[in-house]
Amino acid sequence: MTRATMAISSSTTKLIESLEQYDEAVSWINDTLETPELSTDAGNGDLTELDQYITQLLTSLDIACEDTSAQLERIIDDVSRSIPRLTYDLHFMKDGALTLQTSLVDVLKKSKEAVPPETSTALDNLHHLDTIKTRMEAAREVLQEAESWSTLEMEVTSLIGERSYAKAAERLSEANKSMIVFQNTPEYDPRRALMVNLQNQLEASLSSALVSAINSQDVAACKEYFSIFSIIQRESEFRNYYNASRRAAIVSMWQSANLSDADNNTPDMNAPVQSFADFLPKFYTSFITLLNAERGPITSIFPDPPTTLSHFISSTFSALQPTFSQRFASFASYYGESALSHHVDVLQATEQFATGVWKLMEKLNDASSRPRPPPPVNAERPSAHRRRSSRMSISWRPGQNRPSTLNVPGGGDANLDNLEWDQELFQPFIDAQVDYVSLERRYLDQALLEIVTGDSRDGAQAVDQPRLFRERAVDLVGAAEESMARCKAFTHGFGAAGLIQAVDGFFASFIDTWTAELDSKPATISSRSFDSASDLELADLDYSTEDWSDIQLSLQLLGSARMVSDRLNTFETKLRSFLAQIASHFRLAQSDPQNFTIAATKGETQLLEQSTLNSAELIALFSIVEQEAQGLNTPMTAPLSAPLTSTFRHSANPPTTPESMLVQTHKSLSTFAQRCQVSTQRTILSPLRNLLSTYPSLSIWSMREDPQKALAADLQIPTFSLSPTDTVQRVAEGLLNLPRLFEVYADDDALAFSLQTLPFLDPDLLKSAIEQQHPEATSSQPGHGRRASVAAIPKPAPIDPEVVSSAWLASLGHTFVNHLTEKVLPGITSLSVPGAAQLSSDLEYLSNIARALNVENEALERWRVVVNSEPEELRKEAREAAADGKDLVALRVAKMRGWL
Template sequence: MMVDLSAFSDEKFDPKKWINGALQQRHPQDPVEKQLVDLEMKLQVVSEEIAASLEEQSSAAILRVPRASRDVLRLRDEALSLRSSVASILLFLKKAEGSSAESIATLAKVDTVKRRMEAAYETLQDAAGLTQLSSTVEDVFSSGDLPRAAETLANMRHCLTAVGEVAEFANIRKQLEVLEDRLDSMVQPRLTDALNNRKVNVAQEMRGILTRIGRFKSLEVHYTKVHLKSIKKFWDDFDLRQQSNKFANEKNEAERFSSSLDSHSNLSTISLSSWLPSFYDELLLYLEQEWKWCILAFPEDYKALVPKLLIETMLAIGASFVARINLATGDVVPETKALAKGILDILSGDLPKGVRMQTKHLEALIELHSITGTFARNIQHLFSDSDLPVLEDTLKALYLPFETFKQRYGQMERGVLSGGIAGLDLRGVSTRIIGVQGVELSETVRRMEESIPHVVLLLEAATERCINFTGGSEADELILALDDVTLQYISALHGNLKSLRAVCGVDAMVEHVGTKKEMGSDRKEAASHARRVDFTSTEEEWSFVQGALQVLTVADRLTSRISVFEASLRSTLARLSTNLSLSVYGSNLDQNQSHMDDTPGNGELSIAGRAGLDVAALRLVDVPEKARKLFNLLEQSKDPRFHALPLASQRVTAFAEAVNELVYDVLILKVRQQYNDLSRLPAWTSVEEPSAFPVPSFSAYPQAYVINVGEYLLTLPQQLEPLAESISNSDANTEEAQFFATEWMFKVAEGATALYVEQLRGIQKMTDRGAQQVSVDIEYLSNVLSALSMPIPPVLATFHTCFSAPTNELKDLVKADSGSQLDLATANLVCKIRGLRLE
């Protein structure tokens, strides 16, 4: 058995564990004692070997110590000698430096003089050569050797640069400019022929001549001019087809062909959206061919030369492109097509009043923009080898015709949304026909409720259009438009609420509360409606209640749908914040903001890379101030407390409060009518009439007013059940529906109680007979409240206790209670009403 000594060097060596491991290696039939004895013997032998080896190596080390000491002493002596040598060398160098500094300064002066003399010599040679070149340049031009002429002019330019601004050579400088223009004009015919006939060698030679004389810009201009003619033929093809179709249509109309032929001629009319892809395809094919040819003809310049051609093309057709886009957007709507007008004409306000912006106008514009976007992606792929600034300029030129529309996007979107809101049926309820007002009220509420999802769809569609058309760069204008249009919609709903209040006749009954202030004819109209309600049937009365309760559903759905839309809009804005900031800056928004704050001019924006080449990023780079405001808005949208529609959110809340107020006024209207002039009822001041027969001194039954109120309150839960069921669409909402019904039931009951207490406080005088009667009325109302599981207010209980007590016992009752169960203020008031004075 071999002994492994490596485990002994481990800091966590465990002897027991090591012995157990060694014993596990024994044969099962061998006794443990024998194994332990062998192991001990081997360990002892190994330890003796280690001790012997250690002793031997220690002896050898002791013998080497004297030799090492001698080596150390020798190295120390050599180090001292080396230090002395280095010190002497340094002293010598210092002496040499002092003597050579003057020599070096002298040599520097000599070198300066030499270089000046050489420069003067070269200048004299250039001046002599310039004079010679000026005298022989005409002979060179006469020979027709254009490369030699270019070389001569380049040498003249070099000589003029060398001699500087010398008056004697001013004429030669002017002569040089004339000669360069002359050579440029001589190159152009050959360059034109080379470009038209695809002569690579000639094109390269002409390019070399222009480059030699510093006229590369002339090459770009001439190259663009030659090919722009061919490309404009593609663009003018649209007008030619339109004129041809117009002529055919006029001919068909003059000859009065059959209806089938007429329809066929109408179908042949070309739309810009159907023609534009073919134009882009032809243009792309043309540019691909030019790209391949320019790689051979102009290998140093093709990456900028072909994109320059496309840029100049878009600039040349830009105004025509905008006009065609405008007309194309008008062709999709019959009203604007008949006038041959488009979006820009609608925005200018020059069209008749009935003509307004429609969704189809924007959809047509977005379709054309999408077609251009496809072409832009193909161009970006074709010009992928070009420098990033060249790509940026090219893509900006492609989208330039749409910039006019994007700058007015907010106005366009506001017009579309306003038209959508105006198209909704939000008529208020009519107040002219008596007897069917409840039905009309329900119909009005139905129209209000059905309009909510339509409005939300309009808002969502507007958000999608903004992303598709502007890439989110006009998100700030979108939010303003959405907010304004939502306010317009909510204002229409508020108008309906006013008509509902007028029909229900609640304004005349609550004017004393101070929450509604009608003036003039409005107040008279409201009072008239209130009188109408008094004479309607019970069924009509409950139809008002049901219609008013349905308005709660309108408020609830409006609040929830607007809230959900706002959350979705915040999510969209947060996504735009990430995408746009990465495209423009290539870093997180916080770093972007600090970068913008640190740079002059409110931030110098730039595209983060080729991945950021999209229309939105390109627009923002050109308008840093707008970009700063937009990024601030997008950053704020990440806050959960941010309201994407700030004004609309406030109006939604105000609308919900107005709805709650209307519903409460309608539900409490019956109570108000019954309690009207309650404090001045004759029953409170009646006295017991003398009779020959014994009769009860008071009525054993409550009066009609409180019976009507009690029956109304007990019937109200049945009226709340349908609305609660409409809210409870699933078992999960059952508790919510029950809470809703209970909440409104309690609210109306509490209001009825408060109105009753208010009327009781207004009683000026009460006889014993009247006190007995009012105590019965209060007891009946208390029983109704108990049936509705409502607690009896202490004030009402105090009224009941004090009115039930005989007059001669009331003072003692109040004094004995001392406020433990009675409301002292109310008790004192009852005493005053019953003619008692508490001392």
């Protein structure tokens, strides 16, 4: 073997031995690479040497792996060969044990026979004397303990009188150790009572001196007193003395605060009146100053500075009167509907205080840790390894990135993770955070009330309604955008589902109010002037100035609804982007909890995780948002609650077009648009409906048949078809003039908004018409060839004005025909033979006009067919209709003819 080979083998052996000292591979790699040659500045380090060193390390590991594999194979072979002999060896051992047992019995028997009786008697006497000696020594120890207890009270009292508190504590500690001797005896309870009494005397004697030392910040005396209290097992009492003395100033500041919007206990009337939100940062600043001042003494006096400081903070908040929860509840009640924004201010001040405390805790933890010198290269460092692995084992797991050396508040040392002061600090907020959706909705409703009240004060009621609708919508969208910041600040994203619910209900309530008040408010827009050529052309449509104003108002409201819809879509895009950011942060906190926290501290995060805000609905929402934003094929698991993982069962292929989050809002907006469309159609069709108001009462329906016409019918003399009535002719002229009306509004985008809500309009026909207009739309939709962008709602392509006009004309035609068949025709009471002939002619004429408007109405066709039916056939259909109640047209016509 060459010298190089031996060197490599020796180095590999040492390397493997060093690896055996570690429980984690990451710690071993880091310590191995920390060599003096490579411990240079990062900017000046030689990366080539580092690469060579890593290559050498990989070579050594490969050699070690091969050696280990070879040794393992040899061991397996040896074991395989040895197993068949195991049964034989066990049987052989059993036989040997039985033989040995028999031999021992024989030897014992022979040894007893070999000892003379005199010797045996002497040995028994020696054993008896040894037992007596042992028992006498035990009795002497008990008597000594009893003697020490008889003088215990006098000795301890004397030492206390001499102010030899340390000796008195040691004497009590020694006596306390002997208490076990009297356990289960009648002497135990009296001696226990004596021990407690003496400890109380010592504590009472020390209390005044202890308080004086604490107030004067005599660290040496406090440290001595702490050791005394620890000896007599009164360490908790010492902490109570210390905490009560050191927190007196900050508790007094809390109690004497003169607040204008929260409960006061004993306010200082000379102090300036201030709000709770203004007072709290000052209180926290004073508290942080006190904690910084206590950092040195606590480190010197107590063996566990972080735990001591945590207990000090908790005890201070417990001693506040009124409590933080009571004052916060009073503060919330004072502001009522607008309390949420003030809640945010108070929570942010508390989070800043918590962040400052975490930094202080880290300093205490670092100060209490013993600094270690850098070990030599290739040397074993078990102590350093143990400390580092204990810090990493809390949250670092294989497969995750190694935690950074930078400490994020709430994500630091394992010793700090177990402290519960931050949970106690944020506990008063959790009820309000859980009730976030209600608070947010009340705040938004209050904002709407202020907007409406402000408009009333500014004389906005004199402005036209469409403009007022748009302006208020702008203000409401602005208020809703602010709600995203409040959701993030107050719930750190856990209230995202509630945010959508509150905003959706807020917008829907606003739009529903306008829908309900659309008829009750008078038209405030100015009437149009009819001097233009187009207006003169429409002068024969029999519309009054009020009718034109109503049409104008309805279309302007419909146009405002379109603008509001665009603004809501823009807001929803921002909302999706906001939710995607929160979902991304949740995922980071889930994958790397050491360096990322959702809230300000881990305690606040845990409270939010354990609340009802962390629901399956929330996680499903984040999963959908992430799929839409990033194209993820795997749903997001519960960030901090594993049982919720089973609730995320989404399709592997996310929807190409994101569904609207503001479902109720868009539903209400569609209802409002439909209300505007119905109002517009009612005004447009009002002249035609007025013409039909007297149609059922025309005398022609009950006119008797002319005998000459009857004779001509018997002689089969040919007759000409009847002309429609004047009413029907005027109605038909009005229907044929409707396209001229829409030519005036052809450039109005309001008509193209929400076509799907037009009454009696077939959505499939509308969809096919739009697709024929834009055949390229289907090939360019999101998801065909590429995924959708960041959850933006696609903006619909503009619709051809001809398609819009056709849709409106078809809807108007159906509306008019429906009015004719449902309201007008059933009003005819009697129908003679000439009346039936005239009605048939009118219906035939109207059917042709309706077809010219692309209107195919089954009810109108049914009326026309039934009116032309033969008497026997009609009677049969009427009887069947009377039996099953389906064909009401046949039944009504039969009653008009007097056949039923």
